[in-house]
Structures are given as C-alpha cells and as structure tokens.
Amino acid sequence: MRYISTRGQAPALGFEDVLLTGLASDGGLYVPESLPHFSLEEIRSWRGLSYADLAFNVMYPFVEEAIPEDDFREMLKETYGVFAHKAVAPLVQLDTNEWVMELFRGPTLAFKDFALQLLGRLLDYVLEKRKQHVVIMGATSGDTGSAAIEGCRRCEHVDIFILHPYQRVSEVQRRQMTTVPGENIHNIAVKGNFDDCQRMVKESFGDQSFLGGKTQLAAVNSINWARIMAQIVYYFQASLSLGGPDRSMAFSVPTGNFGDIFAGYLAKKMGLPISQLVIATNKNDILHRFMSGNKYEQHQLEHTLSPSMDIMVSSNFERLLFDLHGRDGAAVKELLENASKGPVSIEDYRWKSARKLFDSDAVDDKTTCDTIREVFDQNEYLLDPHTAIGVRAARNCRRDASVPMITLGTAHPAKFPDAVAESGVSVKPELPVHMADLFEREERYTVLDNDLSEVQGFISKHWKNA
Template sequence: MRYISTRGEAPALGFEDVLLTGLATDGGLYVPESLPHFSLEEIRSWRGLSYSELAFNVMHPFVDDAIPADDFRKMLDETYAVFSHQAVAPLVQLDSNEWVMELFRGPTLAFKDFALQLLGRLLDYVLEKRKQHVVIMGATSGDTGSAAIEGCRRCEHVDIFILHPHERVSEVQRRQMTTVKGDNIHNIAVRGNFDDCQRMVKESFGNQGFLGGKTQLAAVNSINWARIMAQIVYYFQASLALGGPDRSMAFSVPTGNFGDIFAGYLAKKMGLPISQLVIATNRNDILHRFMSGNQYEQHQLEHTLSPSMDIMVSSNFERLLFDLHGRDGQAVKTLLENAAKGPVSIEDYRWKHARKLFDSDAVDDKGTCDTIREIQEQNEYLLDPHTAIGVRAARNCRRDSSVPMITLGTAHPAKFPDAIAESGVSVRPQLPAHMADLFEREERYTVLDNNIAGVQEFITKHWKNA
C-alpha cells in the first residue's frame, strides 16, 4: 500500500513513513493510492466477529506488510481490551430505526480513543524497530489531547507536546490532559482558539528547523492517516449489528475537523452500503455552509457548549476535496490558497456529486440543550452536547425513515457538566470509577502566548534530548 499527497507534489510513502510524517512535504495530507474494496459476501462473513477481529480485517490492507499480521492482531487485541464494554462500540436505541453508537467507552471517554490508543502502540512498534525518537506535536479542541496522552504516555521513544486553547475546553477535558504524570508529557495552554493551535502545528510540520535536525515531529491529530484508518472500523461494526450489508445505513456525525465523517465516506467507498452521511456542526458551521450552499468561507470562531467542534479550518476536508476534484492535487492546492483569502466554491457538478451522499445541519446552543433535555425526558438517556447535535441533525436531515439512522456518540456526558446543567435536566453525569478522583489530582501545564516562536522555543527546551 502506497500513500500520496492531496497536493500532488510530495513523494509517495509506505505505511511506516506515513505514520511518522503527518503532513506531506508539500503541505498536503496523505491518502491511500488506492482503496481496498470488500464484496457484500465478504462483509457478510464478518458477522459475529469481535471488534478487534473486525478491525484486523478492515485495517490490515492499509498496513500491508509493514507489520506482520500476528503482531498487528496482538496490537488490536490490546488496544480494544482496555474499553469498558464488551461490545467496544455498543448501540443504544432511541426510537424506531434510530440509534446512538457509544464511542466513549475507552479510557478517556471519547471516540478519539479508538484511533489514539492504537496509534500509541503503532508508534512504539515502529520507533523501536527503527531505534528512532520523535516529538509528537498536536493541537486539541478538547478530546484529542487526553486520548493522545493516554495512548502515548508509555512510549519510550516519544516526547509529547499538546496545545489546547486556554480556557476554551471543559474542566474535565483539561484535567484529563494536565493530570497525567510523565516526564515526556507537556501540556501547553495557548492564549487563542483551536484554529490558532492547529495553525502552529501545521506550520511547525512544514518547517522543522527549530528542532535543529536532532529529531522529527510526528502527528496525532487527524491529519495522521492512521487515525482515519482506525475510525473506518466502527461504521462496519454498526452496519453488521443492524442487518448490514444486506440493508443500507445512514449516519449522523458530530464533526469539526471532518476526520470522523471522512472515515464513513471511505467505508462506503470500500463497499459498505451507506445511503446518507449527515455532517452535524454547531455555530462554527463552515462545513454546513459549504454542503448546503456550496460556499466555503471562514467566519469568526465562536465559543460554544460543544467545544470539541469549535473549529473553523477543517483539515480533513481537504481529503474529500481531493476526491471531488478527481485527485488533482494542483486543483486542491489552488482552491485552498484562494480559500485563505476569501470565500470559494467548487464547480456545481462536483458539489452536486457530494450532495448525493452528504447532508448537513448546524445546531446552536439552544438546540443542543433542547435535544439533551428531550432525549432525557423521552428515554432517560443522557447525551453529551456533541452527540445531541448529532441527534438533532439526524432528525432534521433524515431522508428515509426505513433506513436505520445511527448517530455517532462521540463523548461521555460527564465531560461536559456545564452543558448538561444548562440543558435543565436534573440528572448529573458521574465520572466512571477510574476517574473518580480527577478533580483531586495535581495539574501540570504551561500557559503561552499565541505565538509560534514561543511555542517552538518551549518544545526545543523541554524534549528529553534537548
């Protein structure tokens, strides 16, 4: 399996190098040169498999011979053994043909665990094999940071630096990152928003001279292909649990950076019958404005009750644009350069092609709270604010009630107690036992100005071989 850049100018790489590279040298994102495709008969034969067995079947073609099959199976078994539910990604029914897939049963209570608990193991394997050290630099709007730290904190060949927007993540999200002990773990609170953090990460990957040639950066954000690869699996899991592949499925996905829903798009291209993908966003609705009206334009970023989606520059959207433009890297590069200057649109026929699969909706804080309250009253089931947006968008955009609609439940409600309280429900979500003392643990983080030079200087001073 070879991987190519969405901007068409970087060299093609194998899986190991893509795992360690993050952004391509031309500023693009890596995607597979070709996708594996599974027949309905083959997908049908996977019914009844454990989650890790299914994950092996879906992901192994992407890894190919970079990791021996037995080693990869063991890695997957260890990754998903730490989840708190035997089904790993259980389904909860809300209404007739309407479901929530709980993707928050991992150690940090968010869907990011599916990819990042595996990514840490992949990095450890490859770095040990190469006797190489890397510096992980990542940006988080809330959940990626804690999942990355948990997944990588035991890695012997890694120093990890996570940037989060100061005072713009929930207290639980912050404490999940800042209370993990380890000399190789560094949390940086940037006086800015998530897009500022993400921009610094991208610029640092594009010019790593500040590291003095002593090490290289590795990515944990969803620009890393391995994260997308791991997220494809639960679309197959949901489908197989509800009668697939003999019937089509629809999915509603709370998304800010477009990675989670892009994984669903890939699942469809790999042979899984999916009739609809709903992009569910909050007031930071650039993806909704594009999908509903073919205009891609950055607005001022707003702080909402669903902070993990407070994103205006959706990195993984570039991967979809690459496909919509017939994998023409130069066309994508030109489009994104223009988008940095003002609003852009794509050719009408390309946009209409995307609309055959995608719908979208933007839900404000009031709609989010209303949905949390309604679902609690109707089902005695508590949604976190991101999943609530997904449920509201699913109901607003649903095309066919005979097709099962599955909302991806992206986080545990206990991570967002302020949003739950604002919704007016009387139930207060409790942290699980392994996090019961979270508010008693000592925090460690550094607040820095929104300045890339200062952030890079901090990294060069604090990685272990500096």
Template sequence: MRYISTRGEAPALGFEDVLLTGLATDGGLYVPESLPHFDLEEIRSWRGLSYSELAFNVMYPFVDDAIPADDFRKMLDETYSVFAHKAVAPLVQLDTNEWVMELFRGPTLAFKDFALQLLGRLLDYVLEKRKQHVVIMGATSGDTGSAAIEGCRRCEHVDIFILHPYQRVSEVQRRQMTTVQGENIHNIAVRGNFDDCQRMVKESFGNQSFLGGKTQLAAVNSINWARIMAQIVYYFHASLALGGPDRSMAFSVPTGNFGDIFAGYLAKKMGLPISQLVIATNRNDILHRFMSGNKYEQHQLEHTLSPSMDIMVSSNFERLLFDLHGRDGLAVKTLLENAAKGPVSIEDYRWKHARKLFDSDAVDDKATCDTIREIYEQNEYLLDPHTAIGVRAARNCRRDQVVPMITLGTAHPAKFPDAVAESGVSVEPPLPAHMADLFEREERYTVLDNNIDGVQAFIAKHWKNA
C-alpha cells in the same frame, strides 16, 4: 499499499513513513493510492466477529507488509481490551430505527480513543524497530489531547506536546490532559482558539528547523492517516450489528475537523452499504455552509457548549476535496491557497456531487440543550452536547424512516456537566470509577501566548534530548 499527497508534489510513501510523517512535505495530507474493496459476501462473513477481529479485516490492507499480521492482531487485541464495554462500541436504541453508537467507552471517554490507543502502539512498534525518537506535536479542541496522552504516555521513544486553547475546553477535558504525570508529557495552553493551535502545528510540520535536526515531529491529529484508518472500522461494526450489509445504514456524525465523517465516506467507498451521511455541526458551521450553498468561507470562531467542534478550518476536508477534484493535487493546492485569502466555491457539478454524498445541518446551543432534555425525558438517556447535535441533525435531515439512523456518540456526558445543567436536566452525570478522583489530581501545564516562536522555543527546550 502506497500513500500520496492531496497536493500532488510530495513523494509517495509506505505505511511506516506516513505514520511518522503526518503532514506531507508539500503541505498536503496523505491518502491511500487506492482503497481496498470488500464485496457483500465478504462483509457478511464478518458477522459475529469480535471488534478487534473485525478491525483486523478492515485495516490490515492499509498496513499490508509494514507489520506482520500476527503483530498487528496483537496490537488490536491490546488496544480494544482496555475499553470498558465488551462490545467496545455498543449501540443504544433511542426510537424506532434510531440508534446511538457509544464511542466513549475507552480510557478518556471519547471516540478519539479508538484511533489513539492504536496509534500509540503503532508508534512504539515502528520507533523501536527503527531505534528512533520523535516529538509528538498536536492540537486539541478538547478530546484529542487526552486520548493522545493516554495512548502514547507509555511510549519509550516519544515526547508529547499538546496545545489546547486556554480556557476554551471543559474542565474535565483539561484535567484529563493536565493531570497525567510523566517527564515526556507537556501540555501547553495557548492564549487563542483551536484554529490558532492547529495552525501552529501545521506550520511547525512544514518547517522543523526549530528542532535543530536532532529529531522530527510526528502527528497525532487526524491529519495522521492511521487515525482515519481506525475510525473506518466502527461503521462496519454498527452495520453488521443492525442487519448489514443486507440493508443499508444512515449515519449522523458530529464533526469539526471532518475526520470522523470522512472515515464513513471511505467505508462506503470500500463497499459498505451506506445510504446517507449527515454532517452535524454547531454554530461554527463552515462545512454546513459549504454543503448547503457552495461557499467555503471562514467566519469568526465562536465559543459554544460543544467545544470539541469549535473549529473553523476543517483539516480533513482537504481529503474530500482531493476526491471531488478527480485527485488533482494542483487543483486542490490552488483552491486552498485562494481559501486562505477569502471565500471560494467549486465547480457546480463537483458541488452537486458532494451534495449527493452528504447532508448537513448546523445546531445552535439552544437546540443542543433542547435535544439533551428531550432525549432524557423520553428515554432517561443522557447525551453529551456533541452527540445531541448529531441526534438533532439526524432528525432534521433524515431521508428514509425505514433505514436505520445511527448517530455517533462521540463523548461521555460527564465531560460536559455545564452543558447538561444548562439543558435543564437535573441529573449530574458521574465520572466513571477510574476517573472518580480527577478533580483531586495535581495539574501541570504551561500557558503561552498565541505566538509560534514562543511555542517552538518551549518545545525545543523541553524535549528529552534537547
């Protein structure tokens, strides 16, 4: 399996190099040169497999000869053994043919655990083989940071620097990052928003001279292909649990950076019958505005009750644009350069194709709270604000009542008690037992100005072999 850049100018790489590289040298994102495809008979044969066995079947074609099959199986068994539910991604029924897939049963109570628990093990395996040390630099709007730290904190060959927007994540999200102790763990609170943090990460990958040539950066954000790869699996898991592949499924996906729903798009391309993919956004609705009106335009970022989706520059959208433009890297590069200067549109026939692939909706804070309250009153089931947006968008966009509609439950409601309280639900969601003392743990983080030179100087000074 070889991987190519969405901007067409970087060299093709194998899995190991893509794992460590993150962003391509031309500024693009890596995607597989070709996708594996499974016929219905093969997918049907996976019924009854454990989650880790299913994950092996779906993911191993992407890994191929980079890691022996037995070693990869062991990694997957270890990854999903730490989840708090035997089903790993259990399905909860809300209504007739309407479901939530709970992706928050991992150590940090968010869907990011599915990929980042695996990513930490992949990095340790490859870096040990290469006798190499790297610096992980990542940006988080709330959940990626804690999942990355939890997944990589035991890695012997990495230092971790996670940037989060100062005072713009929930207290639980912040404490999940800042209370993990370790000499190789560094949390940086940037006086800015998530897009500022993400921009610094991308610019740093483009020019790593601040590290003095002594090490290299590795990515944990969803620009890293390994994260997308791991997220494909739970679409197959949900389908098989509800009668697939002999019936089609619909999915609603709360998304800010487009990675999770892009994984669903890939699952469909790999042969899984999916009739509908719904992009569910909050007021920071650049993806919805593009899908509904063919206009990709950045607005002022707004702070909402769903902070993990407070993103205006959706990095993984570039991977979709690459496909929409016939995998023409130069066309993608030109489009994104123009997008940095102002609004852009794509050719009408390309946009109409995108509209066939995706529906979309934008859900404001009031509708988010209304949905949390309504679902609790109907089912005594508590949604976090991001999943509530997914449920509302699913109901607003649903095409066919006969097709099962599955909303991806992206986070545990205990991470967002303020949003739950604002919805009018009187129940305060308790933290799971392993996090019960979270508010008593010592925090450790550094607040820095929204300035890339200062952030890079901090990283250059504090990584282990600096």
C-alpha cells in the same frame, strides 16, 4: 500500499513513513493510492466477529507491508481490550430505527480513543524497530489531547506536546490532559483558539528547523492517516449489528475537523452500503455552509457548549476535496490557497456529486440543550452536547425512515457537565469509577502566548534529548 499527498507534489510513501510524517512535505495530507474493496459476501462473513477481529479485517490491507499479521492482531487485542464495554462500540436505541453508537467507552471517554490507543502502539512498534525518537506535536479542541496522551504516555521513544486553547476546553477535558504524570508529557495552554493551535502545528511540521535536526515531529491529529484508518472500523461494526450489509445505513456525525465523517465516506467506498452521511455542526458551521450552499468561507470562531467542534478550518475536508476534484492535487492546492483569501465554491457538478451522499445541519446552543432534555425525557438517556447535535441533525436531515439512522456518540456526558446542567436535566452525569478522583489529581501545564516562536522555543528546550 502506497500513500500520496492531496497536493500532488510530495513523494509517495509506505505506511511506516506516513505514520511518522503526518503532514506531507508539500503541505497536503496523505491518502491511500487506492482503497481496498470488500464484497457484500465478504462483509457478511464478518458478522459475529469481535471488534478486534473486525478491525483486523478492515485495516490490515493498509499496513500489511509494514507489520506482520500476528503482530497487528495482538496490537488490536491490546488496543480494544482496555475499553470498558465488551462490545467496544455498543448501540443504544432511541426510537424506531434510530440509534446512538457509544464511542466513549475507552480510557478517556471520547471517540478519539479508538484511533489514539492504536496510534500509540503503532508508534512504539515502528520506533522500536527503527531505534528512532520523535517529538509528537498536536493541537486539541478538547478530546484529542487526553486520548493522545493516554495512548502514547508509555511510549519509550516519544516526547509529547499538546496545545490546547487556554480556557476554551471543559474542566474535565483539561484535567484529563494535565493530570497525567510523566516526564515526556507536556501540556501547553495557548492564549488563542483551536485554529491558532492547529495553525502552529501545521507551520511547525512545514519547517522543523527549531528542533535543530536532532529529531522529527510526528502527528497525532487527524492529519495522521492512521487516525482515519482506525475510525473506518466502527461504521462496519454498526452496520453488521443492524442487518448490514444486506440493508443500507445512514449516519449522523458530530464533526468539526471532518475526520470522523471522512472515515464513513471511506467505508462506503470500501463496499459498505451507506445511503446518507449527515454532517452535524454547531455555530461554527463552515462545513454546513459549504454542503448546503456550495460556499466555503471562514467566519470568526465562536465559543459554544460543544467546544470539541469549535473549529473553523477543517483540515480533513481537504481529503474529500481531493476526491471531488478527481484526485487533482494542483486543483486542490489552488482552491485552498484561494480559500485563505476569501470565500470559494467548487464547480456545481462536483458539489452535486457530494450532495448525493452528504447532508448537513448547524445546531445552536439552545437547540443543543433542548435536544439533551428531550432525549432524556423520552428515554432517560443522557447525551453530551456533541452527540445531541448529531441527534438533532439526524432528525432534521433524515431522508428515509426505513433506513437505520445511527448517530455517533462521540463523548461521555460527564465531560460536559455545564452543558448538561444548562439543558435543565435533573441528573448530574457522574465520571466513571476509573476517573472518579480526577478533580483531586495534580495538574501540570504551561500557559503561553499565541506566538509560534514562543511555543517552538518551549518545545526545543523541553524534549528529552534537547
């Protein structure tokens, strides 16, 4: 399988190179030249498989040129063997035909573990084979950072630098990143917002001269195709658990960067019957404004109770735009260049094509808290603020009550105790046993100005072979 850029000017690459490259040389994102497609009969035959075996069936077509079958199977068993629930992605019922899929049973209590636990193993495998060293540079709005550090901290051929917005992630999220020991782990708190961090990462990938030609950057953000690939699997898992593929499913996805819901879009294209995908956002609602009114326009970023979605530039949305424009990279490049200058829209027929599958909703902090309290009162089940936004959007946008509606439960409520407290729920979410001493662990991080040269200078001085 070959991978091509959404901007159409970068060379097609194989999986290994896409894994290590991240952003394409033309500024675009890599996507498969073609997708595997599974028949209903084939999907049906996967009922009852373990999560790791299902993941192999879904993902192997994307990596088979680079990784032998037995090695990939072993990698997946190791990846999902560290999750705290044997089902890996268990379903919890809230109401008739309404479910939450718990994607927070991994080591760092967030859905990012599904991809980043695997990504660390993929990087180690490929870098060992190539006898190569890389510097990981990533930006996080809260959860990617800790999951990336946990997934990559044992990698022998990696130095990892994670940028997070200073004082704009929850304390639990920050401590999960900054208390992990290791000489190859560096946390940078940038005096800005997530979009500032993400911009620095993108610009650094575009010009890596600050590394002096001695190494290269590798991506852990969802610009890395391997992240998207791993997230496709749990859509198949949820469907098979609830009668799929013989019935269609609907999913509501709390999303800021569009990667998690784009994985659902790909699952549908690969043959899984999905009738509706709900984009669930907070006040930073650029995706909702586009999907509801065909207007893509950046507003000022606002700080909310759901900080992992405090994003205004949704990187992975480019991958959907590429498909909506018939995979015309030049058209995508022009659209995004115009979007950086002001509001843009796409042709009405392209927008209506997207609306056949996608709905969207924006949920403010008060409604988020109301939803946490409402679901707890009804079920004694505690939602984190991001999942609460997903549940509220699902209820507001649901097209057909006979179709199972599955909200992706993206994080453990213990990561956001302030939001839970503000909801008025009488219980305090407790951290799991393996994280009970989190607030006693020593933190290590460096606060830097919102300045690209300062951040790049720090990285160039602190990677292992600098």
